[in-house]
Amino acid sequence: MGNTSGVVVTGLGATTPLGGDVPSTWSALLAGHSGVRALTDDWAEALPVRFAAAAAVDPAEVLPRVRLRRLDRTQQFAVIAAREAWSDAGEPEVDPVRLAVSVSSGIGGILTTLNQYDVFRERGWQRVSPFTVPMLMPNGPAGALGVEYGARAGTHAMVSACASSAESIGYGIDMIRGGRADVVIAGGVEASIHPLNIAAFASMRAMSTRNDDPERASRPFDRGRDGFVMAEGAGILVLESEEHARARGARIYAEAAGAGYSSDGYDMVLPHPEGEGAARAIEQSLRQAEVAPGDIAYANAHATSTPAGDVAETRAIRSALGDAAADRVVVSSTKSMTGHLLGGAGAVESIATVLALHHRQAPPTINIEDLDDGVAVEIIQDKSRDLPQGPLAALNNSFGFGGHNVALVFRHG
Incomplete structure (x- = not known):
């Protein structure tokens, strides 16, 4: 079947x-x-x-x-x-x-x-x-x-x-x-x-x-x-x-529209400094989901609070979405509140991403006192942010030691 x-x-x-x-x-x-x-x-x-x-x-x-x-x-x-x-x-x-x-x-x-x-x-x-x-x-x-x-x-x-x-x-x-x-x-x-x-x-x-x-x-x-x-x-x-x-008449939160994968081939623990592999995973997820970069309203970043990873990820998002779309997307890292669940992080953050679409409200990033100058996208700080009505898509990034990169796209409406 x-x-x-x-x-x-x-x-x-x-x-x-x-x-x-x-x-x-x-x-x-x-x-x-x-x-x-x-x-x-x-x-x-x-x-x-x-x-x-x-x-x-x-x-x-x-x-x-x-x-x-x-x-x-x-x-x-x-x-x-x-x-x-x-x-x-x-x-x-x-x-x-x-x-x-x-x-x-x-x-x-x-x-x-x-x-x-x-x-x-x-x-x-x-x-x-x-x-x-x-x-x-x-x-x-x-x-x-x-x-x-x-x-x-x-x-x-x-x-x-x-x-x-x-x-x-x-x-x-x-x-x-x-x-x-x-x-x-x-x-x-x-x-x-x-x-x-x-x-x-x-x-x-x-x-x-x-x-x-x-x-x-x-x-x-x-x-x-x-x-x-x-x-x-x-x-x-x-x-x-x-x-x-x-x-069966089930309640549907969102469509799990696409997944993208890549590997850095760069370092066992450090991400590629320009986020090159992460960008390819994002691009692949968009293609599989048949979602245009401009349809992404929210991205739940992997951003773990490490000096090497956070800024590189924002560069990857900007590279994958393009400047125009990246200027419209809002980004947050829920790890600022949950900490890093390591192998469980992507699932918990996927739930946050799905609910952000379902309720049209994106959670914030807390504890930002001095935003890094290298951040290349708009970060939701301190307070949750309302998302637009109508058809929307959202992105969830997850990266792991060994150079593993995974991006998931969810869609609603």
């Missing part, structure tokens, strides 16, 4: 540093709230970075204890967000062989890996959990959802660092367009707030060290930005063929 109709978003689910679901997260984004807090763990005192954006609602408050013991924290977040998204979509009836999962994590079950190694060293191999391997696998969140929903069209985990969940959404779009599935549970998750991970990123000088002012540490596009803020959580979208969605 093939399917050549468009792809639409019919369900949204999230658990983030701003809230345990989509409504609370969206309200906090529009209000310009920060989810970054000082870490209270004893181990934090020994680190140069002593803050992060932990999930606002711990999975232990939502899932039963037996379930928690058998799932890594990434999988717990994925299950919570997917349940919200599936319910939000109206729990669609779909033949299991036409249902797929495309959900990723950039790092996978790193907390399980590290914790169970500690158990092994301190208590012996017999005390290592028999659930360790399925909990630590990078495809663990996708597998957990595939089992929970009985998906038989395919269960996939695209791993491309901080572009992972955006790539998973793009793959979900491709699966439906290619006729492999009618419905895809797509998105991503990360749970890596751990002393080793913080120490490793801090050693790279990639993280902000504003320990005296955590809520203002994530400051994309600001001249004084000094690195990203680690975050955790999940974002899940229910993607559906338009034909299938309309046949």
Whole structure:
């Protein structure tokens, strides 16, 4: 059974540093709230970075204890967000062989890996959990959802660092367009707030060290930005063929119109200084979506608050859209409020992009005190911005270590 109709978003689910679901997260984004807090763990005192954006609602408050013991924290977040998204979509009836999962994590079950190694060293191999391997696998969140929903069209985990969940959404779009599935549970998750991970990123000088002012540490596009803020959580979208969605009378948030991919081939951790690869991904996404540059009203930038990345991305947006369109588009980085969810970032930011179109209101970038002179586009600062009525499209960018670039285009009206 093939399917050549468009792809639409019919369900949204999230658990983030701003809230345990989509409504609370969206309200906090529009209000310009920060989810970054000082870490209270004893181990934090020994680190140069002593803050992060932990999930606002711990999975232990939502899932039963037996379930928690058998799932890594990434999988717990994925299950919570997917349940919200599936319910939000109206729990669609779909033949299991036409249902797929495309959900990723950039790092996978790193907390399980590290914790169970500690158990092994301190208590012996017999005390290592028999659930360790399925909990630590990078495809663990996708597998957990595939089992929970009985998906038989395919269960996939695209791993491309901080572009992972955006790539998973793009793959979900491709699966439906290619006729492999009618419905895809797509998105991503990360749970890596751990002393080793913080120490490793801090050693790279990639993280902000504003320990005296955590809520203002994530400051994309600001001249004084000094690195990203680690975050955790999940974002899940229910993607559906338009034909299938309309046949069951589903509420449609937006069309998932196109995805573009490229790689820099430049450096393992640094982006191309002119954003050349990012621009190609954006251009490709526009072509696949059959969207003109002037149709893009809003762009949710990857902008992580690192000195190297933010300005290069604005150059890429300007290059891909052209000067006239780039002068009209408004751009924000919701990482200023959520922190950086690493492999889960693209999915949470896709939800923000979809809702910006759906509600015609774009969230701001907070914490900009001195806009960098190199920024080449208009940044929404401090307060949300109304978007025009009528047909609109929006862009969501995600980039990852290794030179991965993914751009997604959503359309409404």
